[in-house]
Amino acid sequence: MIKIWQRYALSWGWLILLTIASVAIGQYFQHATLNSVLFIAIVMLIIALKGQQIIDVFMELKHAPKLWRNIMLAYVIVVPLIITLIYM
């Protein structure tokens, strides 16, 4: 069982890792094709994953009423999804 403060530290680590991953993927695709939809979809998925960490762990909405948690999670899923669809 992890302590609460360790949960925050793990989240921080996961967020940093995802950030570096999205930049690395960006560098790779930059030399491949312009505005590859797959690349954009992957980056948007990373946004959703990072957003979920901030919402559930940092904002502590995992322990909040489901309505508010769902509204916030919907934001980091729907907005990136709309952006992906725009680029298709």
Add this chain to the structure above:
Amino acid sequence: MPDNQQLTTAIMVNETTFSEKNTQTNDIKKLPGDLAMWFFILAELTVFAIFFIGFAIAENLNLVMFSEGKAQLHKVAGLINTIALITSSYFVAISLYSMRVQKERQAVLRLIFALFFAAIYIVLKLWEYDSLFEQGIDIETNTFFTLYFLITAFHFMHILLGMVILAYMAKNAYQGKYNDPESENEFSGFESGACYWHMVDLLWIILFPLIYVI
């Protein structure tokens, strides 16, 4: 007045494992902070969603211009800013945890760290703007840079407001203004400020990949 042993016991009881806390709070789901702050957060998220979607649409109408514009941005500065804001958010999150286990001075110190990392963001963002201005690039250069400056400057203003809020929280915590156990939620103000800061971080998490990476 509880003696030291009682206080220590209370703190140890508070420092439960994550699973224990989860079990304890499963029955009582509480929205952290004030409801008014959450409506404000939703309003800000909505405005930025319009900005983000507008940016994506504009890019699809001006692919070459946006590609050239993005090539002139400082991706490393953007990456450092992302790391700085995530780290700042981390310190705000653990400062709230410190408040809950009655370690006000530790909470203040953690807020100071949060402000330090926010200051890194401020300095780097101003450097970035200055660098673009020196190249003769400004808000009127083209559609890409108009949107770039509008969106990032609007976010920048939110960061500044957030730093004022964090400083205010640190002042109140230092003065012991969050230790009224008889109030329904003595940390409500602290939680509200923390959630605002996490919202600002959340916005950058979308902004950075959209404008700098893809």
